[in-house]
Amino acid sequence: MTTMDEKIASFGIGQVIHHREFNYRGVIFDVDAVFQGTEEWFQKNVGVGNPSKEEPWYHVLIDQDGRVAYVAERNLLADDPTEPVEHPLLENFFTGFNGDHYQARQTLN
Known part of the structure; x- marks a missing residue:
């Protein structure tokens, strides 16, 4: 069952983004429905585009960069x-690239 205020992410895990x-x-390796960082991090790092904490936030492995x-x-x-995408942590999250997106590793909680 969904509610009116449920967040829907526009991008998915394994998707290549710009x-x-x-x-x-x-490449996206995780998604948060809303901002999950600290207020200190938000104030220090968020100046571009004035994003809302209430929109989806994405964890991204930056291509050709270790960050x-x-x-x-x-x-x-x-x-x-x-x-x-080339990144040293790629194999930690994905099993491979299928030409369309990265295949996420299956994890057990």
Whole structure:
């Protein structure tokens, strides 16, 4: 059962994205329905696009860069998935690339 205020993410785990403002590619490895960081992190890091804490936020492995980003939905665009992403942590989250998106590893809680 869904409620009117339930958040629907526009992007999924394994999807290749492009950051609107910072012009990098990456792959999503986790999604939060709303902002899950600290107020201190938000104030220090969020100036671009003035995102809401109430929209979906994505954990992204940045292509050709060892860093991980935490990005508001409004700053993301779908990217051409035919070019694979290169990141040292890719194998921790995905089993491979199928030409369309990355296949997430199955995890047991």
